[in-house]
Amino acid sequence: MNTDAALLAELHRLRRAVPEISGAVLAAVDGLLVAGDLPGIDPHHIAALSAAGLGIGGRFAELVGHGPLRESVVRGADGSVVVYPAGEEAILTAVVRPETDLTRLHAEARPAAQRLGALWDAVRQPTVATAIPPATDPDAPLATRTPMATLPAGLWSSPRSPGHQ
Structure with missing residues:
Protein backbone atom coordinates (compact mmCIF):
# COMPACT_ATOMS: atom_id res chain seq x y z
CA MET A 1 0.00 0.00 0.00
CA ASN A 2 1.42 3.41 -0.91
CA LEU A 14 -10.87 7.24 12.52
CA ARG A 15 -14.21 8.26 11.02
CA ARG A 16 -15.52 4.71 11.43
CA ALA A 17 -14.35 4.62 15.07
CA VAL A 18 -16.06 7.93 15.89
CA PRO A 19 -19.21 8.25 13.74
CA GLU A 20 -19.79 11.83 14.92
CA ILE A 21 -16.78 12.94 12.88
CA SER A 22 -18.04 14.77 9.80
CA GLY A 23 -14.61 14.79 8.22
CA ALA A 24 -10.91 14.78 8.86
CA VAL A 25 -7.87 16.41 7.28
CA LEU A 26 -4.16 15.75 7.55
CA ALA A 27 -2.06 18.84 6.85
CA ALA A 28 1.65 19.57 6.87
CA VAL A 29 2.76 22.03 9.55
CA ASP A 30 3.15 24.65 6.80
CA GLY A 31 -0.60 24.44 6.15
CA LEU A 32 -0.50 22.46 2.91
CA LEU A 33 -3.03 19.67 2.48
CA VAL A 34 -1.63 16.12 2.76
CA ALA A 35 -4.84 14.07 2.79
CA GLY A 36 -8.47 14.85 3.30
CA ASP A 37 -11.73 13.07 4.03
CA LEU A 38 -13.98 16.08 4.45
CA PRO A 39 -17.07 16.04 2.23
CA GLY A 40 -18.54 19.41 1.28
CA ILE A 41 -15.77 21.62 2.68
CA ASP A 42 -12.60 22.77 0.94
CA PRO A 43 -9.86 20.74 2.66
CA HIS A 44 -7.16 23.20 1.53
CA HIS A 45 -8.69 25.97 3.64
CA ILE A 46 -9.07 23.64 6.61
CA ALA A 47 -5.41 22.58 6.27
CA ALA A 48 -4.21 26.19 6.27
CA LEU A 49 -6.41 27.18 9.22
CA SER A 50 -5.33 24.04 11.11
CA ALA A 51 -1.68 25.06 10.89
CA ALA A 52 -2.50 28.56 12.12
CA GLY A 53 -4.71 27.23 14.92
CA LEU A 54 -2.14 24.69 16.07
CA GLY A 55 0.53 27.39 16.11
CA ILE A 56 -1.60 29.72 18.21
CA GLY A 57 -2.74 26.94 20.54
CA GLY A 58 0.83 25.73 21.00
CA ARG A 59 2.00 29.23 21.77
CA PHE A 60 -0.76 29.69 24.37
CA ALA A 61 0.13 26.39 26.09
CA GLU A 62 3.81 27.33 26.09
CA LEU A 63 3.19 30.88 27.34
CA VAL A 64 1.19 29.74 30.36
CA GLY A 65 3.58 26.89 31.14
CA HIS A 66 1.19 24.01 30.38
CA GLY A 67 3.63 21.93 28.35
CA PRO A 68 3.31 20.70 24.79
CA LEU A 69 -0.06 21.12 23.11
CA ARG A 70 -2.19 17.96 23.03
CA GLU A 71 -5.07 19.40 21.02
CA SER A 72 -6.85 22.63 20.26
CA VAL A 73 -10.66 22.67 20.35
CA VAL A 74 -12.88 25.27 18.69
CA ARG A 75 -16.54 24.87 19.68
CA GLY A 76 -19.29 26.37 17.60
CA ALA A 77 -23.06 26.23 17.99
CA ASP A 78 -23.26 23.37 15.49
CA GLY A 79 -20.15 21.36 16.33
CA SER A 80 -16.45 21.51 17.00
CA VAL A 81 -13.15 21.47 15.16
CA VAL A 82 -10.35 19.67 16.99
CA VAL A 83 -6.73 19.99 15.89
CA TYR A 84 -4.03 17.53 17.02
CA PRO A 85 -0.27 17.54 16.44
CA ALA A 86 0.61 14.53 14.27
CA GLY A 87 4.29 13.73 14.53
CA GLU A 88 6.90 16.40 13.86
CA GLU A 89 5.61 17.61 10.52
CA ALA A 90 1.82 17.14 10.37
CA ILE A 91 -1.51 18.12 11.88
CA LEU A 92 -4.72 16.10 12.19
CA THR A 93 -7.99 18.02 12.17
CA ALA A 94 -11.35 16.45 13.01
CA VAL A 95 -14.64 18.22 12.29
CA VAL A 96 -17.31 16.86 14.65
CA ARG A 97 -21.02 17.25 15.35
CA PRO A 98 -22.18 18.98 18.58
CA GLU A 99 -23.20 15.74 20.32
CA THR A 100 -19.65 14.34 20.10
CA ASP A 101 -18.14 13.02 23.31
CA LEU A 102 -14.79 14.82 23.16
CA THR A 103 -13.20 12.46 25.68
CA ARG A 104 -13.96 9.53 23.37
CA LEU A 105 -12.81 11.53 20.35
CA HIS A 106 -9.47 12.31 22.03
CA ALA A 107 -9.03 8.64 22.97
CA GLU A 108 -9.36 7.65 19.29
CA ALA A 109 -7.82 10.68 17.59
CA ARG A 110 -4.59 11.03 19.58
CA PRO A 111 -3.33 7.53 18.62
CA ALA A 112 -4.55 8.09 15.04
CA ALA A 113 -2.58 11.36 14.95
CA GLN A 114 0.53 9.49 16.14
CA ARG A 115 0.11 6.86 13.41
CA LEU A 116 -0.55 9.47 10.72
CA GLY A 117 2.37 11.56 11.90
CA ALA A 118 4.71 8.57 11.81
CA LEU A 119 3.62 7.75 8.25
CA TRP A 120 4.04 11.35 7.10
CA ASP A 121 7.33 11.93 8.91
CA ALA A 122 8.76 8.76 7.32
CA VAL A 123 8.14 10.05 3.79
CA ARG A 124 9.17 13.64 4.58
CA GLN A 125 12.77 12.87 5.53
CA PRO A 126 14.77 15.68 3.89
CA THR A 127 16.95 14.67 1.03
CA VAL A 128 20.52 15.87 1.12
CA ALA A 129 21.40 17.98 -1.89
CA THR A 130 24.50 17.10 -3.79
CA ALA A 131 26.90 19.65 -5.19
CA ILE A 132 25.66 21.36 -8.31
CA PRO A 133 27.67 20.35 -11.37
CA PRO A 134 29.58 23.30 -12.89
CA ALA A 135 27.45 23.29 -16.05
CA THR A 136 24.20 23.75 -14.09
CA ASP A 137 22.54 27.15 -14.30
CA PRO A 138 22.40 28.48 -10.70
CA ASP A 139 19.34 30.59 -11.57
CA ALA A 140 17.34 27.60 -12.85
CA PRO A 141 14.37 26.64 -10.64
CA LEU A 142 14.84 23.71 -8.28
CA ALA A 143 13.09 20.53 -9.37
CA THR A 144 11.90 19.77 -5.83
CA ARG A 145 11.42 21.68 -2.60
CA THR A 146 14.85 21.74 -1.01
CA PRO A 147 15.47 22.96 2.54
CA MET A 148 17.81 25.96 2.38
CA ALA A 149 20.15 24.33 4.89
CA THR A 150 20.89 21.52 2.42
CA LEU A 151 21.90 23.79 -0.47
CA PRO A 152 25.62 23.80 -1.25
CA ALA A 153 27.65 26.48 0.49
CA GLY A 154 28.59 29.38 -1.76
CA LEU A 155 25.66 28.81 -4.13
CA TRP A 156 24.78 32.49 -4.16
CA SER A 157 28.30 33.92 -3.81
CA SER A 158 28.67 34.62 -7.54
CA PRO A 159 27.48 37.98 -8.91
CA ARG A 160 23.77 37.96 -9.56
CA SER A 161 21.91 39.20 -12.53
CA PRO A 162 20.01 42.50 -12.27
CA GLY A 163 16.73 42.12 -10.43
CA HIS A 164 18.06 39.56 -7.89
CA GLN A 165 18.54 41.02 -4.44
Whole structure:
Protein backbone atom coordinates (compact mmCIF):
# COMPACT_ATOMS: atom_id res chain seq x y z
CA MET A 1 0.00 0.00 0.00
CA ASN A 2 1.42 3.41 -0.91
CA THR A 3 1.66 6.23 1.61
CA ASP A 4 -1.29 8.24 0.24
CA ALA A 5 -3.55 5.19 0.47
CA ALA A 6 -2.29 4.41 3.98
CA LEU A 7 -2.97 8.00 5.12
CA LEU A 8 -6.51 7.95 3.70
CA ALA A 9 -7.14 4.51 5.20
CA GLU A 10 -6.18 5.86 8.63
CA LEU A 11 -8.48 8.88 8.22
CA HIS A 12 -11.34 6.54 7.21
CA ARG A 13 -10.59 4.26 10.17
CA LEU A 14 -10.87 7.24 12.52
CA ARG A 15 -14.21 8.26 11.02
CA ARG A 16 -15.52 4.71 11.43
CA ALA A 17 -14.35 4.62 15.07
CA VAL A 18 -16.06 7.93 15.89
CA PRO A 19 -19.21 8.25 13.74
CA GLU A 20 -19.79 11.83 14.92
CA ILE A 21 -16.78 12.94 12.88
CA SER A 22 -18.04 14.77 9.80
CA GLY A 23 -14.61 14.79 8.22
CA ALA A 24 -10.91 14.78 8.86
CA VAL A 25 -7.87 16.41 7.28
CA LEU A 26 -4.16 15.75 7.55
CA ALA A 27 -2.06 18.84 6.85
CA ALA A 28 1.65 19.57 6.87
CA VAL A 29 2.76 22.03 9.55
CA ASP A 30 3.15 24.65 6.80
CA GLY A 31 -0.60 24.44 6.15
CA LEU A 32 -0.50 22.46 2.91
CA LEU A 33 -3.03 19.67 2.48
CA VAL A 34 -1.63 16.12 2.76
CA ALA A 35 -4.84 14.07 2.79
CA GLY A 36 -8.47 14.85 3.30
CA ASP A 37 -11.73 13.07 4.03
CA LEU A 38 -13.98 16.08 4.45
CA PRO A 39 -17.07 16.04 2.23
CA GLY A 40 -18.54 19.41 1.28
CA ILE A 41 -15.77 21.62 2.68
CA ASP A 42 -12.60 22.77 0.94
CA PRO A 43 -9.86 20.74 2.66
CA HIS A 44 -7.16 23.20 1.53
CA HIS A 45 -8.69 25.97 3.64
CA ILE A 46 -9.07 23.64 6.61
CA ALA A 47 -5.41 22.58 6.27
CA ALA A 48 -4.21 26.19 6.27
CA LEU A 49 -6.41 27.18 9.22
CA SER A 50 -5.33 24.04 11.11
CA ALA A 51 -1.68 25.06 10.89
CA ALA A 52 -2.50 28.56 12.12
CA GLY A 53 -4.71 27.23 14.92
CA LEU A 54 -2.14 24.69 16.07
CA GLY A 55 0.53 27.39 16.11
CA ILE A 56 -1.60 29.72 18.21
CA GLY A 57 -2.74 26.94 20.54
CA GLY A 58 0.83 25.73 21.00
CA ARG A 59 2.00 29.23 21.77
CA PHE A 60 -0.76 29.69 24.37
CA ALA A 61 0.13 26.39 26.09
CA GLU A 62 3.81 27.33 26.09
CA LEU A 63 3.19 30.88 27.34
CA VAL A 64 1.19 29.74 30.36
CA GLY A 65 3.58 26.89 31.14
CA HIS A 66 1.19 24.01 30.38
CA GLY A 67 3.63 21.93 28.35
CA PRO A 68 3.31 20.70 24.79
CA LEU A 69 -0.06 21.12 23.11
CA ARG A 70 -2.19 17.96 23.03
CA GLU A 71 -5.07 19.40 21.02
CA SER A 72 -6.85 22.63 20.26
CA VAL A 73 -10.66 22.67 20.35
CA VAL A 74 -12.88 25.27 18.69
CA ARG A 75 -16.54 24.87 19.68
CA GLY A 76 -19.29 26.37 17.60
CA ALA A 77 -23.06 26.23 17.99
CA ASP A 78 -23.26 23.37 15.49
CA GLY A 79 -20.15 21.36 16.33
CA SER A 80 -16.45 21.51 17.00
CA VAL A 81 -13.15 21.47 15.16
CA VAL A 82 -10.35 19.67 16.99
CA VAL A 83 -6.73 19.99 15.89
CA TYR A 84 -4.03 17.53 17.02
CA PRO A 85 -0.27 17.54 16.44
CA ALA A 86 0.61 14.53 14.27
CA GLY A 87 4.29 13.73 14.53
CA GLU A 88 6.90 16.40 13.86
CA GLU A 89 5.61 17.61 10.52
CA ALA A 90 1.82 17.14 10.37
CA ILE A 91 -1.51 18.12 11.88
CA LEU A 92 -4.72 16.10 12.19
CA THR A 93 -7.99 18.02 12.17
CA ALA A 94 -11.35 16.45 13.01
CA VAL A 95 -14.64 18.22 12.29
CA VAL A 96 -17.31 16.86 14.65
CA ARG A 97 -21.02 17.25 15.35
CA PRO A 98 -22.18 18.98 18.58
CA GLU A 99 -23.20 15.74 20.32
CA THR A 100 -19.65 14.34 20.10
CA ASP A 101 -18.14 13.02 23.31
CA LEU A 102 -14.79 14.82 23.16
CA THR A 103 -13.20 12.46 25.68
CA ARG A 104 -13.96 9.53 23.37
CA LEU A 105 -12.81 11.53 20.35
CA HIS A 106 -9.47 12.31 22.03
CA ALA A 107 -9.03 8.64 22.97
CA GLU A 108 -9.36 7.65 19.29
CA ALA A 109 -7.82 10.68 17.59
CA ARG A 110 -4.59 11.03 19.58
CA PRO A 111 -3.33 7.53 18.62
CA ALA A 112 -4.55 8.09 15.04
CA ALA A 113 -2.58 11.36 14.95
CA GLN A 114 0.53 9.49 16.14
CA ARG A 115 0.11 6.86 13.41
CA LEU A 116 -0.55 9.47 10.72
CA GLY A 117 2.37 11.56 11.90
CA ALA A 118 4.71 8.57 11.81
CA LEU A 119 3.62 7.75 8.25
CA TRP A 120 4.04 11.35 7.10
CA ASP A 121 7.33 11.93 8.91
CA ALA A 122 8.76 8.76 7.32
CA VAL A 123 8.14 10.05 3.79
CA ARG A 124 9.17 13.64 4.58
CA GLN A 125 12.77 12.87 5.53
CA PRO A 126 14.77 15.68 3.89
CA THR A 127 16.95 14.67 1.03
CA VAL A 128 20.52 15.87 1.12
CA ALA A 129 21.40 17.98 -1.89
CA THR A 130 24.50 17.10 -3.79
CA ALA A 131 26.90 19.65 -5.19
CA ILE A 132 25.66 21.36 -8.31
CA PRO A 133 27.67 20.35 -11.37
CA PRO A 134 29.58 23.30 -12.89
CA ALA A 135 27.45 23.29 -16.05
CA THR A 136 24.20 23.75 -14.09
CA ASP A 137 22.54 27.15 -14.30
CA PRO A 138 22.40 28.48 -10.70
CA ASP A 139 19.34 30.59 -11.57
CA ALA A 140 17.34 27.60 -12.85
CA PRO A 141 14.37 26.64 -10.64
CA LEU A 142 14.84 23.71 -8.28
CA ALA A 143 13.09 20.53 -9.37
CA THR A 144 11.90 19.77 -5.83
CA ARG A 145 11.42 21.68 -2.60
CA THR A 146 14.85 21.74 -1.01
CA PRO A 147 15.47 22.96 2.54
CA MET A 148 17.81 25.96 2.38
CA ALA A 149 20.15 24.33 4.89
CA THR A 150 20.89 21.52 2.42
CA LEU A 151 21.90 23.79 -0.47
CA PRO A 152 25.62 23.80 -1.25
CA ALA A 153 27.65 26.48 0.49
CA GLY A 154 28.59 29.38 -1.76
CA LEU A 155 25.66 28.81 -4.13
CA TRP A 156 24.78 32.49 -4.16
CA SER A 157 28.30 33.92 -3.81
CA SER A 158 28.67 34.62 -7.54
CA PRO A 159 27.48 37.98 -8.91
CA ARG A 160 23.77 37.96 -9.56
CA SER A 161 21.91 39.20 -12.53
CA PRO A 162 20.01 42.50 -12.27
CA GLY A 163 16.73 42.12 -10.43
CA HIS A 164 18.06 39.56 -7.89
CA GLN A 165 18.54 41.02 -4.44
